[in-house]
Amino acid sequence: MADTFAFAEFRAGAFRKVAFETVSAARRAADATGGGAVTALAMGAPGLSGKAAELGRYGADRVIVVEHAELARYSPEVFAGTAGAQLKAGSYRAGFFSASAEGRDLAPRVAAALGQSLASDITSFEITADALTARHPVYVGKAIATLRLTGTPALVSLRPGAMVAVEQSRTAQVETAAPALDPASARVVVTELAQRPAARMDLGEAPVVISGGRGLKSAENFKLVEDLASAFGNAAVGATRAVTDDGWRPSSDQIGQTGRLVSPALYVAVGISGAIQHLAGMRTARVIVAINRDKDAPIFKVADYGIVGDLFEVVPPLIEAVKRARAEHQ
Amino acid sequence: MKIAVCLKRVPDTEMRFAIAADGTSLDSAGLKYDISDFDGYAVEIALRLNEQQGPGEVVVVALGPDALQETLRKALSMGVDRGIHLQADPVPYDGFSIAQALASELAGQGFDLILFGRVATDTGNGMVGPMTAHLMDLPCVTAISRLEIAAGKGTAHRELEGATETVTFPLPAILTIDEGIARPRLPSLKGIMAAKKKPIESRPAALGPVRLTVDRLELPPERAGGRIVGEGPDAVPELVRLLHEEAKVL
Ligand SMILES: Cc1cc2nc3c(=O)[nH]c(=O)nc-3n(C[C@H](O)[C@H](O)[C@H](O)COP(=O)(O)OP(=O)(O)OC[C@H]3O[C@@H](n4cnc5c(N)ncnc54)[C@H](O)[C@@H]3O)c2cc1C
Ligand SMILES: Nc1ncnc2c1ncn2[C@@H]1O[C@H](COP(=O)(O)O)[C@@H](O)[C@H]1O
Numbered sequence: 001m002a003d004t005f006a007f008a009e010f011r012a013g014a015f016r017k018v019a020f021e022t023v024s025a026a027r028r029a030a031d032a033t034g035g036g037a038v039t040a041l042a043m044g045a046p047g048l049s050g051k052a053a054e055l056g057r058y059g060a061d062r063v064i065v066v067e068h069a070e071l072a073r074y075s076p077e078v079f080a081g082t083a084g085a086q087l088k089a090g091s092y093r094a095g096f097f098s099a100s101a102e103g104r105d106l107a108p109r110v111a112a113a114l115g116q117s118l119a120s121d122i123t124s125f126e127i128t129a130d131a132l133t134a135r136h137p138v139y140v141g142k143a144i145a146t147l148r149l150t151g152t153p154a155l156v157s158l159r160p161g162a163m164v165a166v167e168q169s170r171t172a173q174v175e176t177a178a179p180a181l182d183p184a185s186a187r188v189v190v191t192e193l194a195q196r197p198a199a200r201m202d203l204g205e206a207p208v209v210i211s212g213g214r215g216l217k218s219a220e221n222f223k224l225v226e227d228l229a230s231a232f233g234n235a236a237v238g239a240t241r242a243v244t245d246d247g248w249r250p251s252s253d254q255i256g257q258t259g260r261l262v263s264p265a266l267y268v269a270v271g272i273s274g275a276i277q278h279l280a281g282m283r284t285a286r287v288i289v290a291i292n293r294d295k296d297a298p299i300f301k302v303a304d305y306g307i308v309g310d311l312f313e314v315v316p317p318l319i320e321a322v323k324r325a326r327a328e329h330q
Numbered sequence: 331m332k333i334a335v336c337l338k339r340v341p342d343t344e345m346r347f348a349i350a351a352d353g354t355s356l357d358s359a360g361l362k363y364d365i366s367d368f369d370g371y372a373v374e375i376a377l378r379l380n381e382q383q384g385p386g387e388v389v390v391v392a393l394g395p396d397a398l399q400e401t402l403r404k405a406l407s408m409g410v411d412r413g414i415h416l417q418a419d420p421v422p423y424d425g426f427s428i429a430q431a432l433a434s435e436l437a438g439q440g441f442d443l444i445l446f447g448r449v450a451t452d453t454g455n456g457m458v459g460p461m462t463a464h465l466m467d468l469p470c471v472t473a474i475s476r477l478e479i480a481a482g483k484g485t486a487h488r489e490l491e492g493a494t495e496t497v498t499f500p501l502p503a504i505l506t507i508d509e510g511i512a513r514p515r516l517p518s519l520k521g522i523m524a525a526k527k528k529p530i531e532s533r534p535a536a537l538g539p540v541r542l543t544v545d546r547l548e549l550p551p552e553r554a555g556g557r558i559v560g561e562g563p564d565a566v567p568e569l570v571r572l573l574h575e576e577a578k579v580l
Contacts, residue, residue, distance in 0.1 A: 074495075076470070101490040105472045108425070108457035112464035117426040117542040120455045133545060138454050140343045143356070146546040147423070187469040191485075192496035202491040208579070232580075251475065251509070252489040257343070257451065258367055258509040266579040276344060283553065287577045289569065295558070302555045305572055309562035317563045321570045325580050 002033035002093035002129070005153065007083055008055055008063075009102055010044040015051060017205045018098035020058045020165035021158055026096045027059025027168065029127045033093055037061040040172070041086050043079055045072035049174060056172030058165050063172045070183035073193055074102050077186045078179050080109035085180040087114060092153040094127060099157040100204060107157040119149045123162040123263070123284065127154065140257040140280035160204040161263040162284070196250065203253070206236035209264045209285070211255055213240040213278075215271020215292065215311055219248035224315045225270055231322040238262065240278050256281035271311045274299025291315065331386040331442040331479070331501075333376040336432055336462075337369035337405060338421075339398040340452040347549065354544045355420075365401055368447030370514035372507040376445055377409045377515070379479060387411050389441075393431055393535045395419035406525035407517035413528070416535035423453060423544050429461035430538030437466055443484075446506045448473045459506035470504040471497050477505070 006026035008019035023040050030036045040060040042048055044067065052063040066082055083106065087095050097107035099121040111118040119125070122134035132154040138145045149156070203209060210232070212225040222237075229235035239249040241256060255262055257277040267285035272278060274290070274297055282288070283302055290303035293310050300306045307314055341347075341361045348357040365373070373390065380386040390405040392398050393416040402413035416431055436444055444466075446459030456472075463470030474497075476487035484503060488495040517525070559565045559572065573580040 076472075080464075101473070101488070104456050105460065108460040109464055109470070111426065111457070112429065112461040117424050118455075118457055119542060120425075120457055136454065137550070138452060138547070139341065139347065139356070140451050140454070141550065142343055142347050143349070144548050144550050145423075145544045146548075147542060148545045149542050151541045188471055188497060188499045190495050190497050193490075194494045194496070196492055196494070204491050252492075252494070254509075266573070266577070280343075283550065287573070287579050288553070288555065289573070300556060300558065302553045304553070304555060304557060304577065305569055306556075306558045307560060307562070307565045307569060308558055309565070313563050314566060317566045318569070321566050322580065325570050325574055329574060329580070 001036045002030060003036035003090060004030040004038050005087055005090065005092040005095040006038065006040045006060070007097045007103070007106065008040045008042040009098060009100060010042050010048055013047060015054060016100070017165070018100050018103070018160050019055070021160070021163055022096040022098055023055050023058040023060050024165040025158055025163055026094070029094045029096070032127050033129060036093070039064060039090060041066070041083055043071050043082060045069060049176060052174045053172050056170045057167055059168050059170055060172040061170060063174045065174060065176045066179055067176065068179055068183060071179065073190045075183055075186050075190060076105055076109060076188050078181055078183050079106055080113060081180040083110045084113035086177070087153060094132060094154040094156065097155070097157040099159050103157050107155065111155045114153070114155070116151045116153065116155050117149060119147050119156040121159050122156055123159050125156060132156065137284065140277065141283055159261065159263060196252065201234060201236045203236045203238055203255070203260050203262055206234060207265045208232045208235035209238050209262055209282070210235050210268045210270065211238035211240065211272060212243060212270045213272030214242040216243070222248060224311070227319050228268065228270070228315060228322065231319045231326070233326065240272055269299050269303070270315060272299055273297050274302065331379060331383060332440055333379065333386065334389045334391055334436055334441045334444045335369065335372045335376050336391050336444065336446050336458070337373065337401070338366040338447070338450045338452070339363050339392060339394050339401040340366045340450060343451055349547050349549060354547050356547070363397070363401065365404060366447050366450045366452070368449060368507050368509065371509060371512060372445035372447055373405050373408055373410060374512040374514040375477060375507060378512060383479065389414060391416065391432065391435060393418050393428055394421045399530055402530055403525050404517060406528045407521040408515055409521060411528065413530040415530055415532040417532060418535040418537055422537060422540045424540045424542035425453065425455045425457035426461055426542070427538040427540045429458050429465055431535040432458065433462045433465035434536045436462070442501050444468070444504045446504065448506045448508045459504060463504035466504070468502055468504045469499045471499055472506040473508040474505055475508045
């Protein structure tokens with residue numbers, strides 16, 4: 001019997017989707033190694049404890065809540081110190097983090113604090129009593145490595161969206177704990193968190209991503225991409241580097257080798273050529289659609305469905321058709 | 331300021347890849363190597379900081395086979411003062427093992443800043459920087475997209491999902507560099523000539539134990555892609571039907 005650990009991200013009064021993914025993965029790992037208990041750690045501002053039991057729905061048996069007025073924002077040293085101390089206090093076979101912006105910062109710090117390595121940004125895993133194997137895209141997605149991680153606890157971070165959170169009803173027992181170090185003593189301090197106008201879903205969490213490339217010709221024309229995203233409802237908007245370089249979209253919207261890595265259920269590439277560096281960020285999407293007027297554009301090689309044509313003629317009727325389809329099938 | 335930049339020599343990902351006979355590495359035939367993307371940005375930032383803030387020293391540190399001296403030399407030709415080569419062949423995949431070697435090399439040398447790439451383009455790990463910081467007990471800010479240094483203190487921006495974080499930290503510190511700060515300069519002819527006379531020290535790397543290895547390396551499954559639904563607006567109804575009935579995403 002092996003117990004497992006999950007770090008559950010909490011932000012702005014709610015658990016993030018990636019929290020359910022890590023808890024669900026920890027549940028699967030515990031079940032695969034004889035059915036131990038799953039402990040989730042959640043850190044945030046007061047108010048968090050009232051939500052903590054939600055993690056039971058994804059398989060947590062115990063939730064450790066660390067509430068502190070100073071923890072409304074991520075604090076790398078306090079979060080890593082506390083997660084490290086909690087992992088040391090138990091006897092866990094494995095610990096799961098998300099490879100989200102927060103988790104990518106947190107997980108390697110925790111691993112080093114435990115003197116362990118880390119299987120980072122993995123898309124699937126198998127675990128036994130003595131080894132964890134995991135798949136992870138390397139060389140900017142041009143190859144897939146199967147990694148073997150030894151050492152206990154085996155620490156991993158999960159690519160957001162790559163593993164589905166599975167609901168299962170458990171009743172999680174909620175405990176509270178103090179941060180392992182006083183937030184006032186942290187050397188690295190987040191002094192400001194400027195939310196970008198978040199009319200839309202986050203790129204890492206949205207089941208649908210609509211991305212635009214240079215084919216859109218101007219920042220104003222991105223309205224077409226926005227409108228297509230609105231038609232889907234559950235969509236985020238992404239862009240190529242050509243577009244973020246020109247300042248049509250913020251650099252945080254960039255998808256690819258040097259931008260965000262996304263794995264949505266549906267990725268729609270509008271006026272995007274499909275350069276290798278762009279493909280690196282989206283080729284693991286389940287379904288890819290491409291709209292491009294050049295039938296030889298490399299994006300068509302990875303697209304499940306392509307339309308060859310002028311995006312300014314194709315996208316407007318597509319927006320209407322998607323709206324109609326959603327109205328019909330809901 | 332005295333600034334170190336840890337840089338990795340990686341295969342150019344524009345090349346065509348094949349898997350070697352051992353099934354766990356790339357076939358090296360025909361590969362070209364260069365400085366990993368984000369590490370190039372880190373070199374540029376180090377050079378600019380010292381150009382703006384008066385004299386200092388920029389040192390590049392790389393762990394790997396002898397062939398990486400050529401990569402170090404490229405950084406020297408961009409304007410870096412000297413190089414340190416930590417010998418290891420092959421380079422372990424385990425970032426914690428590498429971090430231990432870098433931490434023991436960098437300790438006690440009085441660097442004000444130690445810069446890393448946010449993530450190496452070969453491993454896709456993004457761990458060596460923050461792990462080295464933990465081992466050296468230095469404050470660390472990862473994935474920064476903007477940096478200001480004044481009076482022994484730093485302010486950086488980090489791009490998160492849907493938000494920008496402003497972070498302050500004291501020096502000395504470890505930073506990992508995201509894109510967007512500064513495109514790396516190209517070596518000038520003068521720089522290339524000057525680099526020939528700059529020193530590169532070489533010594534064995536004090537790697538930590540290796541607990542993360544590559545069992546298997548594969549090329550990604552070819553996507554079934556390439557299916558053109560049709561041309562122009564007339565293809566829209568068929569696309570929507572396929573998305574609903576076949577792909578079940580609508
Ligand atoms: C080190 C490095 C890192 C990089 N990292 C990234 C990264 O992270 N992300 C990224 O995206 N790129 C990255 N790039 C850049 C990448 O190589 C490409 O330059 C970029 O992705 C191209 O963007 P694009 O497809 O928008 O533009 P283009 O390549 O110019 O393609 C525009 C496409 O739009 C089509 N088009 C034009 N007009 C219309 C129309 N009216 N209707 C329909 N189609 C039309 C054209 O046929 C063309 O295929 C990187 C490059 C380097 C060297
Ligand atoms: N072998 C190495 N030599 C020098 N620096 C390295 C090496 N491996 C990784 N790094 C640094 O650590 C960063 C992150 O690497 P990784 O954790 O492998 O993604 C790189 O961008 C480099 O700055």
